[in-house]
Amino acid sequence: MNGQIIExxxxxxxxxxxxxEELGRNGKRKERAEPTESVFSVTDTLGREKIWYFQDTVFGNELSIQEMRWFIKGEQDARSGYKPRFATWGGFLVGAGASIALNLEVNALFLPPIYAGAMALPRVHVTKGSLTDPYLEGEPNYAYGYAKVGRTKRVLRSLLSTAAGIAVGVSVRQFIINPNLEGYD
Structure with a gap:
């Protein structure tokens, strides 16, 4: 249950x-199967909903059905509206700045996991623009679902942006600041 709606x-x-049966990207239909423990509900063409989720602490389903709806709604809102701009730009600047200033070449590959690990620690706040239902603003299960997806997005974006910053920083360091022109006389 990750909040995805599959048509x-x-x-x-x-x-x-x-x-x-799902319509694939190339226009062909593909038959797929999902285990019922990873499906919250199925809605048929008439609008009737069959709920497969049930609350059972033995299986790890600790939330009630309504609480799980709020959790899934938080995941969906974070997936569509949360944008970790600070982590993305910060990762790029850390990667580029450290590889230029400290002349890190191969050792710069340690920066993305370190920076991403640091970005996993701060709390994810629900942004007002991504909140689709204003009644869920103070709901803890909604915030938990939002934070789960938001933290994943922030860590992945910080990994990618730090790696891109390292690529730019090493390129600037090697080709602009300190070009090695020996042997090209």
Whole structure:
């Protein structure tokens, strides 16, 4: 259960899996199956909803059905609206600045995991622009779902931006600041 809504034609539902036919990227239909423990609910063409999620602490399903709806809504809102700009620009500046200033070449590859680990620590706040339902503003389960996806986005973006900053920084250091022109007389 990651909050994704899959538009597909349901072929069959059992206690073990939900089989569906999905339109692929190339226009062909693909038959897929998801285990029912990873499906929250299935809505048919008439609008009837079959809920597969159930609260059971033995399986790790500690939230009630309504709380899980709020959690999933938080995941969806974070996926569509959370933009970790500070982590992205900070990672680029740390990668480029450290590789230029400290002349890090191969050792610069340690920077992305260190910076991403540091970006995993701060709390993710729900941004007002990504909040689709104003009644969920103070709901802790909504915030938990939002933070789960938001933290993942922030860590991945910081990894990629720090690596891009290192590539730019090493290139600037090697080709502009300190070009090695020996042997080209």
């Amino acid at each position: 597909a034609r349901v072929l069959g539902q059992s206690t073990f899996e939900v089989r569906y």
